[in-house]
Amino acid sequence: MAEKTHEAVFLIFRGTPENGEYKEYRIQVVDGMVVLDAMMEIQAKFVSDLGIRCNCGAGKCGSCSAEINGVPRLMCKTRLSDLPEGQPVKVGPLKSFPGIKDLVTDVSWNYEVNKTMTPFTPHQDTEWRMQQFEVDRIQEHRKCIECFLCQDTCHVIREHDKKKEYCGPRFLVRLASLAMHPLDAADRMAFIKEKAGIGLCNVTHCCSDVCPEKIRITDNAIIPLKERIADRYYDPVLTLIRRIFGKRKSNI
Numbered sequence: 001m002a003e004k005t006h007e008a009v010f011l012i013f014r015g016t017p018e019n020g021e022y023k024e025y026r027i028q029v030v031d032g033m034v035v036l037d038a039m040m041e042i043q044a045k046f047v048s049d050l051g052i053r054c055n056c057g058a059g060k061c062g063s064c065s066a067e068i069n070g071v072p073r074l075m076c077k078t079r080l081s082d083l084p085e086g087q088p089v090k091v092g093p094l095k096s097f098p099g100i101k102d103l104v105t106d107v108s109w110n111y112e113v114n115k116t117m118t119p120f121t122p123h124q125d126t127e128w129r130m131q132q133f134e135v136d137r138i139q140e141h142r143k144c145i146e147c148f149l150c151q152d153t154c155h156v157i158r159e160h161d162k163k164k165e166y167c168g169p170r171f172l173v174r175l176a177s178l179a180m181h182p183l184d185a186a187d188r189m190a191f192i193k194e195k196a197g198i199g200l201c202n203v204t205h206c207c208s209d210v211c212p213e214k215i216r217i218t219d220n221a222i223i224p225l226k227e228r229i230a231d232r233y234y235d236p237v238l239t240l241i242r243r244i245f246g247k248r249k250s251n252i
Contacts, residue, residue, distance in 0.1 A: 062147030
């Protein structure tokens with residue numbers, strides 16, 4: 001049986017932020033196609049120099065991040081059949097990062113942020129044993145594929161450009177995975193409060209909404225870190241206990 005096809009219209013951003021515009025392309029699409037398939041088809045048939053960043057095509061490398069109808073998504077995981085029927089599909093670059101060409105943006109700021117964080121630091125002479133519940137608690141955080149969709153949609157970065165004061169949800173997830181690791185000895189609470197700027201997050205859950213790995217970024221990473229910051233710096237009872245008995249030997 002022949003595959004059913006129909007014409008679809010795509011509005012794709014071409015050029016640079018300083019000199020770019022959305023251009024229209026029409027192709028025949030079939031059931032099951034994703035946006036990345038359409039971009040490759042358009043690249044092959046009409047514009048061989050279309051700038052696209054992609055790799056695995058299976059939703060695990062995070063390379064093909066883009067804004068599809070204004071929503072940050074992975075092109076390889078966005079089926080055309082899930083988009084409004086009969087309307088043009090608008091595909092543009094991530095708005096929170098400098099554009100390079102067409103759909104390709106410069107996300108190197110994220111890697112610079114990562115370098116500022118103290119890596120996993122085990123206790124001296126640690127016994128490498130963990131309970132299963134401890135493994136389960138941090139395993140969710142390790143699912144991150146660094147697509148940076150959460151960084152793109154976060155209004156602190158997207159609307160207010162607070163990159164100097166705020167590390168963004170992706171790296172709060174990383175900090176949470178370290179803070180919750182039972183074998184880690186580093187104290188990152190001051191960094192989380194001052195340098196990472198966790199106080200700028202007002203828990204709108206927008207980062208969780210766009211995460212392709214379904215990580216509950218707000219509930220299972222950011223809020224627990226906020227609670228630890230509150231315990232360390234703002235709880236009068238715990239402050240009194242620390243003054244009497246000294247600092248606790250934990251990350252809290």
